[in-house]
Amino acid sequence: MKFYYHPISSYCQKVLVAMYEKGIEFEPHIVALMDPEARAQYRELYPMGKVPLLVVDDDHPIPESSTIIEYLDGIAEPKLVFGDADQRRKIRFKDRMFDLYLNESVSTLLFQSMKPESERDQERIDTSKFRIDTMYGFMEQELGEQPFSNGEEFSMSDCAATPALFYAQRSAPFNSYENISAYWDRLASRPSIRRVMSEAEPHLKAFMKEDAAA
Ligand SMILES: N[C@@H](CCC(=O)N[C@@H](CS)C(=O)NCC(=O)O)C(=O)O
Numbered sequence: 001m002k003f004y005y006h007p008i009s010s011y012c013q014k015v016l017v018a019m020y021e022k023g024i025e026f027e028p029h030i031v032a033l034m035d036p037e038a039r040a041q042y043r044e045l046y047p048m049g050k051v052p053l054l055v056v057d058d059d060h061p062i063p064e065s066s067t068i069i070e071y072l073d074g075i076a077e078p079k080l081v082f083g084d085a086d087q088r089r090k091i092r093f094k095d096r097m098f099d100l101y102l103n104e105s106v107s108t109l110l111f112q113s114m115k116p117e118s119e120r121d122q123e124r125i126d127t128s129k130f131r132i133d134t135m136y137g138f139m140e141q142e143l144g145e146q147p148f149s150n151g152e153e154f155s156m157s158d159c160a161a162t163p164a165l166f167y168a169q170r171s172a173p174f175n176s177y178e179n180i181s182a183y184w185d186r187l188a189s190r191p192s193i194r195r196v197m198s199e200a201e202p203h204l205k206a207f208m209k210e211d212a213a214a
Helices: 010-022 038-047 065-075 083-114 120-143 156-171 179-190 193-211
Strands: 002-005 025-028 054-055 061-063
Touching: 002 010, 010 065, 010 083, 010 156, 010 179, 010 193, 054 083, 061 065, 061 179, 065 156, 083 120, 083 156, 120 179, 156 193, 179 193
Parallel strands: 002 025
Antiparallel strands: 002 054, 054 061
16 A cells, blocks of 8 residues: 655644554655645646545555545554444544644644735634634533543544644644643554654654745
8 A cells, every 4th residue: 555645744644643543554655745846746646636645556546534544444443433323423523623624724824824924814814713713612512521532432533633733732722721632632642643743743843944944
């Protein structure tokens, strides 16, 4: 299995957490998203140009983080989408909420903060802040009664929450939320997540240095 990704990409981190939880071995292919030539070459493989992408054999490319994780669930334990129809629906629902409203908003705030003030889009910033606050309110309430986003067991929606909270520490701190902070400590102590974060660190440092020099 070939895995096309970048270690600092949040959606790739989400899938890496799932792979490391399951102990899946893969051939790593880092896509240099900042390099136009490398991007053009990658688009020949996947025209949308997005990472992550899992290629099982050359005729079998699987894009989209949640689709990849659901595919991996079919070939390796432990399952990350499990339970009865209603529980599976809840896992997928939270996976969508974390991707679309938390992760996207946290990334928007990070990227906007890297722009000169005069080029920032205040409307996007306000929408992102509203979505993050709404998500934090929702999470704080639910996490008061359970260790993970879907109950007692670690699931796909926790894979999705991980990169969002990892980057939120920089752009939308959650230390005033007791239950989210405890949840993050629980996530960050998992070997799979520690590994994803430590693999991202050198790439993240290089990216920040490049951005500061630009
Ligand atoms: N819905 C996709 C989102 C993937 C995505 O947006 N990936 C970003 C990196 S985090 C990317 O490839 N950006 C490059 C681009 O948009 O061209 C998923 O869940 O995999």
